[in-house]
Amino acid sequence: MKIMAIDDEPGILRMYGRHFKKLNYEVALAESGAKALELLATERMDLLILDQAMPEMDGMETFAQIKKRFANPPPVIMATAHGSLHLAVEFMKSGGSDFVQKPLDMEILVIKIERAVRNAEAEAEVERKLRRAEAELSEARQLSAISRIAASIAHEVRQPLVAADLALSEAGAAEARGYVRNALQIIRTMMRIYRGKPNDAPVPTDVNREIEDALSLFAHKSGNVEIRRDFSPNAVVSTSGNLSRVFINLISNALAAMNGTGRLYLGTRGGESHVVVTVEDSGPGIPPENIPYIFEPDFTTKKIGEGTGLGLWMVRRELDACGGSITVESEPDKFARFVVTVPRDPSKHGNGHEKGPQHRGQIV
Ligand SMILES: Nc1ncnc2c1ncn2[C@@H]1O[C@H](COP(=O)(O)OP(=O)(O)OP(=O)(O)O)[C@@H](O)[C@H]1O
Ligand SMILES: [Mg+2]
Numbered sequence: 268m269k270i271m272a273i274d275d276e277p278g279i280l281r282m283y284g285r286h287f288k289k290l291n292y293e294v295a296l297a298e299s300g301a302k303a304l305e306l307l308a309t310e311r312m313d314l315l316i317l318d319q320a321m322p323e324m325d326g327m328e329t330f331a332q333i334k335k336r337f338a339n340p341p342p343v344i345m346a347t348a349h350g351s352l353h354l355a356v357e358f359m360k361s362g363g364s365d366f367v368q369k370p371l372d373m374e375i376l377v378i379k380i381e382r383a384v385r386n387a388e389a390e391a392e393v394e395r396k397l398r399r400a401e402a403e404l405s406e407a408r409q410l411s412a413i414s415r416i417a418a419s420i421a422h423e424v425r426q427p428l429v430a431a432d433l434a435l436s437e438a439g440a441a442e443a444r445g446y447v448r449n450a451l452q453i454i455r456t457m458m459r460i461y462r463g464k465p466n467d468a469p470v471p472t473d474v475n476r477e478i479e480d481a482l483s484l485f486a487h488k489s490g491n492v493e494i495r496r497d498f499s500p501n502a503v504v505s506t507s508g509n510l511s512r513v514f515i516n517l518i519s520n521a522l523a524a525m526n527g528t529g530r531l532y533l534g535t536r537g538g539e540s541h542v543v544v545t546v547e548d549s550g551p552g553i554p555p556e557n558i559p560y561i562f563e564p565d566f567t568t569k570k571i572g573e574g575t576g577l578g579l580w581m582v583r584r585e586l587d588a589c590g591g592s593i594t595v596e597s598e599p600d601k602f603a604r605f606v607v608t609v610p611r612d613p614s615k616h617g618n619g620h621e622k623g624p625q626h627r628g629q630i631v
Pocket of ligand 1: 516520521524548550551552553557561562566567568569573574575576577578579580603
């Protein structure tokens with residue numbers, strides 16, 4: 268810890284020097300306010316002890332100059348003459364850390380030094396946290412409503428349109444019409460999602476139906492994939508979110524991974540407080556080293572132009588918003604299994620900013 272003592276009396280400066288060295292503090296001594304400012308410009312100090320009564324620039328003036336010139340000045344303790352309490356009060360009001368009265372009681376001074384340094388560190392930590400939170404917030408804002416909608420629309424609409432393009436160039440109009448219908452269905456879904464305000468009242472939602480809706484978008488793409496539905500009849504939740512969006516992304520990933528052949532298992536289970544949905548495919552699975560990243564925006568192993576890497580990120584956001592959670596398990600070359608848990612009543616499970624009964628976004 269480095270302390271600078273500022274006092275015009277050489278005897279007092281020497282006394283500070285001796286005393287602080289004994290305590291293993293590093294010490295810098297300044298015989299005037301001007302000298303203190305000069306030293307501060309080149310050396311980082313952890314604390315200043317500043318005499319009030321100095322010729323030319325007194326303690327208050329020196330303190331004012333320090334605040335003016337340095338963005339994050341160290342804590343300052345003022346040494347005032349006995350009886351000048353009003354000055355001490357003024358100093359504290361203007362941002363001083365503490366004061367001591369002369370003649371000095373070194374024991375008290377040391378207690379005050381350590382306390383001031385501790386407080387300054389705690390304040391700096393709060394400041395750092397605040398900055399980090401602000402940075403995160405501004406990042407979140409950058410993904411403003413409009414850009415998110417744009418990203419989602421592009422994401423959802425791209426694939427069927429590319430397929431329609433191909434079909435139109437290669438085959439008959441009937442097939443092309445099927446793809447276009449898919450695109451329209453997606454757009455309808457998107458509109459349903461984005462028309463609503465975030466605090467729309469939750470409505471009863473049949474999870475099995477949401478899965479069927481999602482599946483219907485991929486009828487043309489499932490090829491030889493065997494689809495097994497294992498639906499429990501009471502899979503109803505109350506939500507203002509759009510769960511089909513979650514299942515669209517999970518099913519799309521599963522089908523892409525299986526590349527036309529394999530088994531897709533879709534199961535729902537209605538528990539007392541939650542509905543649990545399993546989406547499992549018999550594709551190549553996810554390498555363990557990728558698992559920590561798959562929910563991050565922009566993470567994709569697909570070729571450029573084939574995947575945006577936003578799918579699972581959106582899944583997690585959607586689930587966060589309705590108090591749900593998702594976990595993933597995979598065995599390479601055997602399966603990838605995503606398990607989604609949605610509360611039946613979101614009002615009992617917060618808005619996604621607290622932990623639900625399953626760890627939200629937990630990766631198994
Ligand atoms: N069922 C799955 N089997 C194997 N890998 C998967 C599966 N689901 C996701 N992944 C892996 O996670 C990555 C991220 O998935 P995500 O849905 O976020 O983006 P994407 O599918 O690559 O792109 P997009 O969804 O924009 O088309 C995928 O690129 C893939 O590597
Ligand atoms: Mg995807």
